[in-house]
Amino acid sequence: MADYASLDVNLTSKVAPATEHWREIDALREQHRYFWNDNGGYWVLTQYDDIREAFNTPEIFSNRSIVATDPNPAYRFLPSFSDPPQHMKYRHLLNRWFAPASVNRLAPRIEELARQTIEPLAGLGRIDFIRSYGDGFPVKVFLTAMGLPLDDADFFVEAVHRMSGDTPGRPADLTAWADIGRYWSEKLAARRSQPLDPEVDFVTHLSRCELDGEPLPDADVVDILITLTLGSLDTIKAQLAWCLYHLATHPADRRRLVDDPDLVPSAVEEFLRAYPIVGMARKVTRDHDFHGCPLKSDDMVLLTIQAATRDPRQFPDADQVLIDRFPNRHIAFGASEHRCLGSHLARCELQSSIREWHRLIPDYRLDVEGTLPAHGGLISLRTLPLAWD
Ligand code: HEM
Numbered sequence: 001m002a003d004y005a006s007l008d009v010n011l012t013s014k015v016a017p018a019t020e021h022w023r024e025i026d027a028l029r030e031q032h033r034y035f036w037n038d039n040g041g042y043w044v045l046t047q048y049d050d051i052r053e054a055f056n057t058p059e060i061f062s063n064r065s066i067v068a069t070d071p072n073p074a075y076r077f078l079p080s081f082s083d084p085p086q087h088m089k090y091r092h093l094l095n096r097w098f099a100p101a102s103v104n105r106l107a108p109r110i111e112e113l114a115r116q117t118i119e120p121l122a123g124l125g126r127i128d129f130i131r132s133y134g135d136g137f138p139v140k141v142f143l144t145a146m147g148l149p150l151d152d153a154d155f156f157v158e159a160v161h162r163m164s165g166d167t168p169g170r171p172a173d174l175t176a177w178a179d180i181g182r183y184w185s186e187k188l189a190a191r192r193s194q195p196l197d198p199e200v201d202f203v204t205h206l207s208r209c210e211l212d213g214e215p216l217p218d219a220d221v222v223d224i225l226i227t228l229t230l231g232s233l234d235t236i237k238a239q240l241a242w243c244l245y246h247l248a249t250h251p252a253d254r255r256r257l258v259d260d261p262d263l264v265p266s267a268v269e270e271f272l273r274a275y276p277i278v279g280m281a282r283k284v285t286r287d288h289d290f291h292g293c294p295l296k297s298d299d300m301v302l303l304t305i306q307a308a309t310r311d312p313r314q315f316p317d318a319d320q321v322l323i324d325r326f327p328n329r330h331i332a333f334g335a336s337e338h339r340c341l342g343s344h345l346a347r348c349e350l351q352s353s354i355r356e357w358h359r360l361i362p363d364y365r366l367d368v369e370g371t372l373p374a375h376g377g378l379i380s381l382r383t384l385p386l387a388w389d
Pocket of ligand 1: 053065068078079081082091227228231232233235236277278280305331332334335336337338339340341342343345346
């Protein structure tokens with residue numbers, strides 16, 4: 001008889017009423033420090049300290065795969081699917097582009113993009129936030145950060161929709177992945193023959209990078225660009241929607257932010273903590289007893305960031321959303337050398353959007369009867385109907 005819990009919980013594809021996913025994960029964390037999930041076949045760690053420790057022990061918790069249900073992926077996210085010391089070599093090539101100083105230079109443009117996207121919506125009085133803002137804004141910021149014109153925004157929005165299967169009536173379509181790969185391969189070939197300014201154009205920058213004294217292989221460049229594309233569009237859309245969902249349903253918090261926009265940065269940190277959208281997995285390198293959890297070589301382990309950032313052992317009143325919470329050592333962007341490359345850009349996007357939205361549309365409400373459904377995995381709303389007078 002195994003002395004660990006073996007459960008069957010759908011943590012990846014269930015549809016449930018809006019915030020139900022977190023209620024379920026909170027309950028699991030309080031019942032089980034870890035458990036084996038028969039639904040997908042992987043371990044689940046639930047507590048903040050354990051998850052931080054696992055993130056910081058790459059010799060046991062490897063990045064050979066980060067998808068709990070897929071221990072031997074046929075695809076490759078970069079730099080995600082790499083371990084030390086190789087991983088740091090990739091990050092050295094990428095970090096500067098996404099560092100606070102680089103994001104600060106982009107910030108006025110990001111604010112302008114937010115304003116330009118919201119202004120035409122303000123007079124409508126009723127929108128689906130996800131379609132009207134969540135689709136359009138992150139892709140514009142992404143292309144701007146890549147140093148590209150906005151002409152190809154529709155291509156990315158459509159491809160990412162196909163990939164995540166959120167076009168009604170259409171299942172996830174993995175040919176979209178190939179289309180995104182082809183787009184970046186062609187861009188790379190174009191830059192190799194006609195380079196642009198490597199301080200402005202990210203593909204030109206990558207085309208000149210070296211790894212171990214050799215040019216960075218084309219396959220690496222394309223895998224990095226695919227990872228950036230997939231990592232930066234749906235995440236921002238989902239996180240922003242939860243920010244607006246909270247503020248639509250908590251008028252007192254909304255009023256505080258409208259009256260005191262200086263609160264926006266700490267509110268964003270609290271939304272990242274209280275509405276955490278992603279978990280990450282690791283692959284076990286050797287048999288190991290992790291605080292009683294009998295890990296075997298090649299097992300997959302889900303590090304449920306969504307449970308960790310809501311763990312009352314770390315956060316007083318963890319189930320309360322306190323928009324001026326301090327300190328707030330959440331790990332919504334991860335907690336190791338693999339920490340989200342785009343975290344500074346993401347913060348800037350979230351803050352600019354909330355500031356501009358509430359300057360232009362300070363008062364609004366959910367425009368829906370009953371509860372809104374949300375998807376698991378990347379915990380996300382598929383629609384967020386809002387209305388205002
Ligand atoms: C709210 C939005 C976002 C959230 C919640 C988020 C969350 C995360 C998390 C949890 C990780 C994994 C860390 C790990 O495996 O240990 C990660 C990695 C990553 N993210 Fe984000 N992310 C967001 C936005 C972005 C954006 C805008 C970009 C691109 C500009 C981006 C690019 C990446 C990349 C490239 C990695 C891999 C880093 C590595 O393995 O070294 N993310 N993100």
